[in-house]
């Protein structure tokens with residue numbers, strides 16, 4: 043064996059170690075700076091408006107009133123609805139892909155899922171605005187309003203641009219995330235477990251249901267949270283299709299009415315805002331969004347850790 | 356000595372894509388006896404048993420032809436494939452209890468799919484089957500634990516209990532002791548001898564003396580062909596084929 047120059051390797055090793063520590067520290071520092079910047083810049087709003095940002099339902103920059111509730115509600119509602127719709131569709135795609143699809147369909151399907159994930163969100167926005175909005179208005183919203191419009195959440199008039207449309211567009215944007223991860227996870231089901239259940243007379247569906255999904259469930263849960271995060275943070279497409287109205291959900295609770303989200307509020311007002319308080323309020327909105335995202339991720343981590351501790355993974 | 360035929364396998368051929376892994380196998384598996392399947396690794400033993408309960412066809416590109424008559428009904432055509440697998444149980448080389456299910460749920464996992472049993476019945480069946488594989492006394496206080504928390508030998512007996520819970524008529528075992536320690540192996544061999552009071556057992560083993568110890572009939576496979584099938588005593592005392600003799604005396608493979 044050739045003698046290794048151990049001093050050189052030791053040096054190399056410690057340089058590498060400090061490099062890694064440095065990179066990690068940089069990531070942490072970056073996050074802290076970002077968080078600090080948001081708090082610092084929103085400080086005028088936090089100190090002047092106080093809690094009324096979190097309870098107020100009116101946003102009137104001329105009058106200096108900045109209540110964030112409709113934007114928070116729009117953000118949470120559209121993201122949660124989109125994720126809820128995306129879950130069964132994505133799992134359906136993933137189950138079809140891993141259990142049923144012939145290999146030629148598989149390659150086409152995975153190409154399209156990747157493409158869907160790669161489409162810039164402004165294109166989803168344009169598509170939602172010009173194609174989906176009129177379709178949904180004529181074929182979904184108007185018939186529903188006509189049939190059960192007396193129920194407030196389905197009340198007319200049926201605006202094309204609405205929280206409903208935004209949720210649908212977000213659904214389409216979330217599907218590739220959840221489905222591509224679920225395909226990986228379900229495809230990772232240990233063959234011995236699959237065969238175990240199949241040898242007991244299980245159908246393909248039963249095998250997925252009782253072995254594949256339980257085995258992958260923590261991963262699928264993480265994928266869903268990732269999808270939810272994507273939906274919460276999406277800006278461009280939502281801004282283009284949600285109609286940017288602060289009347290939902292208090293003046294009208296109809297799903298077919300225009301609404302707003304935190305991201306679209308910021309995107310549509312930040313460049314026009316001139317007063318310090320207005321700018322600070324918009325930045326406080328961003329801070330609220332960050333806190334929401336962090337909370338969701340933390341809770342998700344806790345759930346995952348608890349499940350792992352219980353030993354059934 | 357041979358009982359009536361339980362499984363009559365005729366002209367069985369199997370392929371993996373182009374590879375012809377099983378060549379025209381004809382064999383009659385008797386009722387309530389133990390049939391050992393021996394042969395060098397890669398000779399088609401696993402393929403043979405996996406054709407019997409139609410697990411072979413799950414592998415992409417795998418094909419099979421021929422007949423396997425279970426009490427006269429062809430598992431290829433005469434029966435629903437799920438039914439075939441319920442009537443012909445299987446135990447694998449590596450114990451594969453479901454880690455997301457408790458010990459008790461593992462035993463009745465297959466019955467739950469059929470969905471015709473009450474909770475009470477399921478618990479009774481679980482107890483009965485754990486008793487018949489000699490596991491009840493060892494783990495009756497751990498029924499709620501994950502199936503994966505047991506030792507290797509216990510896991511394998513749990514898998515046998517799981518197969519037995521379906522009330523199969525035949526049980527196929529693919530080298531069930533190859534991952535077990537000697538003590539667990541001995542227990543499992545005892546269990547196999549007991550099982551033949553109820554059902555037919557087809558057991559693959561790479562251990563020739565195990566075949567001699569536990570089986571009534573032995574099938575020797577070589578390069579995808581069934582070279583010799585006879586009563587175990589004859590195979591070990593007067594093998595007709597020189598290949599068989601060379602294999603059982605340990606002179607190859």
Ligand SMILES: Nc1ncnc2c1ncn2[C@@H]1O[C@H](COP(=O)(O)OP(=O)(O)O)[C@@H](O)[C@H]1O
Pocket residue numbers: 371374376394395396397398399400401402403414
């Ligand atoms: N999944 C598979 N794909 C392709 N060929 C296989 C596969 N499984 C087994 N074979 C081939 O089929 C032959 C028989 O294999 P097998 O039945 O597993 O043998 P044994 O169980 O006797 O060791 C071997 O030559 C093996 O290489």
Ligand SMILES: [Mg+2]
Pocket residue numbers: 400401402529
């Ligand atoms: Mg094998």
